[in-house]
Amino acid sequence: MALATPLRRLLPVAAAAATAPDPAGPSSLNPRRALSLRYGRLRSSLAASPEPRSRPLTASAAGGGRPTVLVTEKLGTAGLDLLRAFANVDCSYELTAEELRAKVSLVDALVVRSGTQVTREVFEAARGRLRVVGRAGVGIDNVDLQAATEAGCLVVNAPTANTVAAAEHAVALLASMARNVAQADASLKAGKWQRNKYIGVTLVGKTLAVLGFGKVGSEVARRAKGLGMDIIAHDPYAPVDRARAIGVDLVSFDEAISTADFISLHMPLTPSTEKLFNDETFAKMKKGVRIINVARGGVVDEEALLRALDNGTVAQAALDVFTEEPPPRDSKLVQHENVTVTPHLGASTTEAQEGVAIEIAEAVIGALRGDLAATAVNAPMVPAEVLSELSPYVVLAEKLSRLVVQLVAGGSGVKVVKVVYSSTRDPDDLDTRILRAMVTKGIVEPISSAFVNIVNADYVAKQRGLRIIEERILLDGSPEIPLDSIQVHLTNVESKFGGALSDAGDIRVEGKVKDGSPHLTLVGSFSVDVSLEGNLILCRQVDQPGVIGKVGSILGNMNVNVSFMSVGRTARGKQAIMAIGVDEEPEKEALKLIGDTSSVEEFVFLKL
Numbered sequence: 193m194a195l196a197t198p199l200r201r202l203l204p205v206a207a208a209a210a211t212a213p214d215p216a217g218p219s220s221l222n223p224r225r226a227l228s229l230r231y232g233r234l235r236s237s238l239a240a241s242p243e244p245r246s247r248p249l250t251a252s253a254a255g256g257g258r259p260t261v262l263v264t265e266k267l268g269t270a271g272l273d274l275l276r277a278f279a280n281v282d283c284s285y286e287l288t289a290e291e292l293r294a295k296v297s298l299v300d301a302l303v304v305r306s307g308t309q310v311t312r313e314v315f316e317a318a319r320g321r322l323r324v325v326g327r328a329g330v331g332i333d334n335v336d337l338q339a340a341t342e343a344g345c346l347v348v349n350a351p352t353a354n355t356v357a358a359a360e361h362a363v364a365l366l367a368s369m370a371r372n373v374a375q376a377d378a379s380l381k382a383g384k385w386q387r388n389k390y391i392g393v394t395l396v397g398k399t400l401a402v403l404g405f406g407k408v409g410s411e412v413a414r415r416a417k418g419l420g421m422d423i424i425a426h427d428p429y430a431p432v433d434r435a436r437a438i439g440v441d442l443v444s445f446d447e448a449i450s451t452a453d454f455i456s457l458h459m460p461l462t463p464s465t466e467k468l469f470n471d472e473t474f475a476k477m478k479k480g481v482r483i484i485n486v487a488r489g490g491v492v493d494e495e496a497l498l499r500a501l502d503n504g505t506v507a508q509a510a511l512d513v514f515t516e517e518p519p520p521r522d523s524k525l526v527q528h529e530n531v532t533v534t535p536h537l538g539a540s541t542t543e544a545q546e547g548v549a550i551e552i553a554e555a556v557i558g559a560l561r562g563d564l565a566a567t568a569v570n571a572p573m574v575p576a577e578v579l580s581e582l583s584p585y586v587v588l589a590e591k592l593s594r595l596v597v598q599l600v601a602g603g604s605g606v607k608v609v610k611v612v613y614s615s616t617r618d619p620d621d622l623d624t625r626i627l628r629a630m631v632t633k634g635i636v637e638p639i640s641s642a643f644v645n646i647v648n649a650d651y652v653a654k655q656r657g658l659r660i661i662e663e664r665i666l667l668d669g670s671p672e673i674p675l676d677s678i679q680v681h682l683t684n685v686e687s688k689f690g691g692a693l694s695d696a697g698d699i700r701v702e703g704k705v706k707d708g709s710p711h712l713t714l715v716g717s718f719s720v721d722v723s724l725e726g727n728l729i730l731c732r733q734v735d736q737p738g739v740i741g742k743v744g745s746i747l748g749n750m751n752v753n754v755s756f757m758s759v760g761r762t763a764r765g766k767q768a769i770m771a772i773g774v775d776e777e778p779e780k781e782a783l784k785l786i787g788d789t790s791s792v793e794e795f796v797f798l799k800l
């Protein structure tokens with residue numbers, strides 16, 4: 193079975209890592225990244241930029257050291273071992289909502305299953321410290337994703353390790369419902385022998401409609417085919433080819449529910465699937481239909497199901513999930529004689545729980561280290577190869593943006609940022625979402641208390657009324673190198689350094705990656721070439737002998753080490769810009785002396 197393979201390969205490797213944690217850090221703990229579709233390291237994508245305002249995910253908010261992970265529901269031991277090798281782990285089960293809110297501000301990551309409601313109040317109570325929520329399973333309907341995104345908190349799930357378990361449980365419910373296994377078992381244990389009462393129905397030749405033809409749904413279809421059933425499926429987003437390959441016809445919702453003898457639900461709970469099964473839809477079903485729900489209770493209007501069971505439209509139902517979990521003790525649905533129930537056991541096999549625990553532990557550790565998780569639910573999914581290729585440009589985009597925003601004269605209010613990418617690559621071959629996020633980070637963080645990362649960049653930009661316009665210049669040449677240069681323009685703002693204005697009146701800077709590190713290559717209309725490291729002084733002067741020496745001596749006399757210097761001029765004897773990289777921040781006195789130097793017309797000190 194295709195789905196079993198990654199899991200089989202994962203378990204021995206991860207178990208070895210768990211027994212022999214790498215003392216140097218968790219880098220050896222994530223071998224699976226190479227096996228499945230994982231995403232490469234990208235420190236600044238999540239937080240780890242060198243600026244003090246950023247909060248590296250590895251450091252606890254209490255001041256460095258190991259991060260702290262709160263686990264609120266039972267997790268497989270191999271996953272816990274992985275977490276413990278990397279972080280302080282607090283396993284506190286069955287917390288009340290109030291207890292969870294009290295604890296969450298003390299942790300960097302939270303690991304939950306379906307039983308913990310991670311609400312907006314939880315994110316608010318975290319007061320910015322919580323960086324990652326790991327959902328050890330598939331459904332993330334118990335996590336307020338919008339609130340997580342606004343808080344810049346990454347949500348990751350473990351989408352593959354429990355697929356087979358959920359599919360097997362659906363098939364178990366299908367067969368036991370058809371043969372009244374649970375009811376007959378209870379009857380016999382109560383001392384009865386009711387062979388006539390528990391006559392069942394056969395599965396062979398019956399039509400099963402799979403609603404939601406994703407990972408679990410397609411595995412259910414595969415298995416039910418083996419039982420001799422005819423399978424149809426409805427899923428507005430499923431590829432026809434995948435269905436055809438398993439011998440399943442994709443049909444409309446109405447056709448699926450009106451022709452099926454059995455209906456198995458496998459879609460997520462979302463606003464559009466909530467109570468999708470209601471009086472109206474039950475009325476369209478074949479009389480005597482049987483329903484299995486291993487997805488989410490909320491996709492069914494439970495009152496309507498009860499009515500459909502009572503009037504015989506639905507002959508039987510098998511339910512693993514409920515709108516409210518656990519359901520009320522006196523729930524008429526749970527007590528109904530034609531309903532078979534299990535307490536949300538779909539993912540509960542030993543194998544699935546170990547797999548899920550490892551899958552989520554790896555995702556949480558990766559996220560805390562600053563990797564982009566493959567299973568991020570509220571961040572753009574950028575493949576590993578793309579990330580590793582773009583990583584120097586990610587640094588460049590952020591540095592250029594940090595620099596350009598410092599050139600704005602106070603009170604101008606940045607509203608529009610134009611980012612121009614020059615590349616030999618076709619636009620379809622260059623994914624710039626991560627670069628755009630870093631531009632937002634670079635623009636917003638120096639001028640506000642906001643913390644921006646890949647998770648919340650677009651949200652923060654929108655909230656602040658900041659428009660990021662991306663443009664492309666297609667260059668001739670080989671597409672091996674993803675980008676030649678990045679320009680960042682700020683339009684409709686005044687600059688405190690006139691030399692940074694382009695002919696169009698925008699503040700404009702351009703950078704390139706040289707030998708893997710970011711360089712500033714253009715300021716306004718002046719070509720320069722300085723490494724974007726440390727701090728930078730930009731001076732505009734009339735090009736004439738001696739100016740460089742004078743400024744250099746002022747810095748030298750003040751013990752400020754010059755790391756780079758580059759001069760760009762329009763023409764000999766005309767305007768020039770001197771870009772000086774300095775390791776230390778010069779004293780005010782030194783800056784004043786630079787300003788007083790004859791021929792220096794303006795200057796600005798910038799922190800990168």
Ligand SMILES: NC(=O)C1=CN([C@@H]2O[C@H](COP(=O)(O)OP(=O)(O)OC[C@H]3O[C@@H](n4cnc5c(N)ncnc54)[C@H](O)[C@@H]3O)[C@@H](O)[C@H]2O)C=CC1
Pocket residue numbers: 330331332351354355358403404405406407408409426427428429430458459460461464465486487488512513536537538539540
């Ligand atoms: N009972 C349990 O313990 C478990 C429950 N689940 C639940 O099963 C569900 C499916 O899980 P996976 O297959 O892993 O997810 P998946 O994301 O692979 O598949 C879900 C499918 O539902 C489809 N879908 C979305 N809206 C739909 C609609 N209106 N009508 C029909 N199809 C629609 C999607 O296109 C997707 O193909 C989730 O709700 C998950 O939480 C999963 C594992 C264990």
Ligand SMILES: O=C(O)C(=O)COP(=O)(O)O
Pocket residue numbers: 305306307328329330331332354536538539540
């Ligand atoms: O993975 C899912 O969506 C599940 O429903 C499993 O939930 P659980 O982790 O067993 O609480």
